[in-house]
Amino acid sequence: MQVRELFELKGQVALITGGSRGLGLQMAEALGEMGARVVISARKADELAQAQKHLQALGIEALTIVSDLQRPDAAVKLVDETLAACGQIDILINNAGATWGAPAEDYPDEAWHKVMNLNVNAPFFLAREVGKRCMIGRKRGKIINIASIAGLKGSLGPMQTIAYNTSKAAAINFTRALAAEWGKYGINVNAICPGFFPTKMAAGLLDKLGQSVIDHTPLQRLGDESDLKGAVVFLASGASRHITGQYLAIDGGASIV
Template sequence: MHVRELFELGGRVALVTGGSRGLGLQMAEALGQMGARVAITARKADELAEAASHLRGLGIEATTIVGDLQHADAVPNIVDAALAAYGQIDILVNNAGATWGAPAEDYPDEAWHKVMNLNVTAPFRLAREVGKRSMIARRTGKIVNIASIAGLKGSPAGMQTIAYNTSKAAAINFTRALASEWGRYGINVNAICPGFFPSKMSAGLLEKLEQTIVEQAPLHRLGGDEDLKGAIVYLASEASRHVTGQYLAVDGGASIV
């Protein structure tokens, strides 16, 4: 097999949560450009429509699914819609997430539960549903959980996001645990840990800390629009067929200092 073939995704179907904007849309674009048909899901129909138009303008076959992953009953409905559109799900990208900033001593229960529900519980529910309905019986599948370098260490000064950090550490070990169980089905489960990328979620934090973050990272830059694309294609393709239970930090080196 030529090495290029290892990265090709023709005939594959990818379901990307939080796929209407930001990192999710960038990854959906990358998967689609390598030949995958893409189902993107998010809460807002108008943002999904705009994202789908963008993807189709690039020649990518895309469908949209409106759903709020904070609600348990949204998960089977999302999977139903993806299977109705494409008949199978080969790649699941658990990208949707939330954060909330507050000092630990004053952190609201509501905020804790919201962050943990979307960042940990929803990916578990989706993996369980997709695994049972499309991957296990076919003995194939790629699950990529979008964690964060925030799950690898404590918070830097000025970043009071205890639930987010905790949830992303949980996402990394969820990846390991699921990979351990589902390897026998031929399913690879890995994680990507992005560093700081400009996004709606990170805007407030970067407004205060961007200069410090850039100065401290070995590559002295934030993540850009193209910087997750290679990582997601690698972990979604046959190029990573002997890799499971691992995380890949895409952070300009920030997690090593």
């Protein structure tokens, strides 16, 4: 097989949660450009409509589904709607997430549960649903969990994001555990750990940390609108068929210093 063919995604369906903006939309662009039929979900219909228009302008076939993954029945409904429209899910990108900043000693119960529900519970429930309905029986599939370099270290300085850091560490080991269990079904489960990107979620932290983030990054830059594209295509395609249970930090080297 030629190298170009290893990265081809034509005929495959990719479901991307939190796909209406930021990193999710960037990954939708990448998978769509490689031929996948893209399904993006998010809570806000207006943002999904804007994202769909953007993707269609790039020649990418995109379906949108409004879904609040903090609801206990959301995973089943999201998979139901995706299968009704597309018939199959070949690639699952667990990208939707939340954060909340507060000192650990004053951290609100509501905040802890919100972050854990969306960052830990929802990816498991959705992976379980997609796995048993779309991947296990066919003995193939790709699951990519979007973790963070925050899952590799403690919460330092003004960040005070203990729930987020804890949830992203859980996402990394969830990736390992699921990969170990589902490898016999030919399902690859891997994680991407982004560093700082100028997204809506990161805006507050970047306002506080400012230039210090760049100063402590070996490549001396933030991530941009294309820095996840190559990695997500690699992990979603046949090029990574012998890789599972791994995480890839995309952070300009910030996690090594």
